[in-house]
Amino acid sequence: MLVVAVALVAPSGQVLMQRRPQEAMHGGLWEFPGGKLEAGETPREAAVREIKEELGLVIEPGDLHAVGFAEARLEATPDAGGQGAQASGRPIVILLHACTRWRGEARALEGAQIDWYRPEALAGLEMPPLDYPLAKALLRDLPGLASGI
Numbered sequence: 001m002l003v004v005a006v007a008l009v010a011p012s013g014q015v016l017m018q019r020r021p022q023e024a025m026h027g028g029l030w031e032f033p034g035g036k037l038e039a040g041e042t043p044r045e046a047a048v049r050e051i052k053e054e055l056g057l058v059i060e061p062g063d064l065h066a067v068g069f070a071e072a073r074l075e076a077t078p079d080a081g082g083q084g085a086q087a088s089g090r091p092i093v094i095l096l097h098a099c100t101r102w103r104g105e106a107r108a109l110e111g112a113q114i115d116w117y118r119p120e121a122l123a124g125l126e127m128p129p130l131d132y133p134l135a136k137a138l139l140r141d142l143p144g145l146a147s148g149i
């Protein structure tokens with residue numbers, strides 16, 4: 001499963017995070033806006049689509065800076081076909097991008113709660129496990145983003 005995530009970084013340096021609805025997988029946790037790639041999409045195309053769908057913002061693919069990725073296996077689930085539990089869960093890879101330019105005012109269009117956080121505060125949020133190394137990579141890249149490198 002390939003997932004694209006976007007750290008929107010405001011001129012103040014704050015980063016937009018969204019909190020998944022309680023009933024969803026990883027419910028109640030804070031994460032970067034984004035979602036799964038659809039068939040035929042590049043990661044940047046998926047990021048542009050998800051940011052429009054989730055927040056109503058328009059971003060340009062060329063304004064997305066690759067920050068890093070994180071990978072894991074999702075927890076193994078019982079096999080619905082009755083062959084017993086799968087030996088290991090599905091691989092998941094999350095590609096994090098940062099973006100400092102967009103058009104529009106962020107709104108939570110898909111039921112999630114949104115808020116802006118100082119980058120140093122991200123590690124203190126309750127997030128899915130892969131988001132901790134991603135937030136660390138973002139913190140490392142932020143000085144370059146601010147100066148336009």
Ligand SMILES: Nc1nc2c([nH]c(=O)n2[C@@H]2O[C@H](COP(=O)(O)OP(=O)(O)OP(=O)(O)O)[C@@H](O)[C@H]2O)c(=O)[nH]1
Pocket residue numbers: 003004005025026031032033034035036037094128129130131
């Ligand atoms: N968007 C996003 N998803 C993340 C992050 N970290 C993380 O583990 N994930 C996981 O990656 C998966 C993304 O799926 P999603 O449900 O958001 O994707 P989607 O919008 O395409 O979902 P849909 O199938 O309901 O349309 C979820 O299992 C989510 O918990 C993150 O920082 N951002």
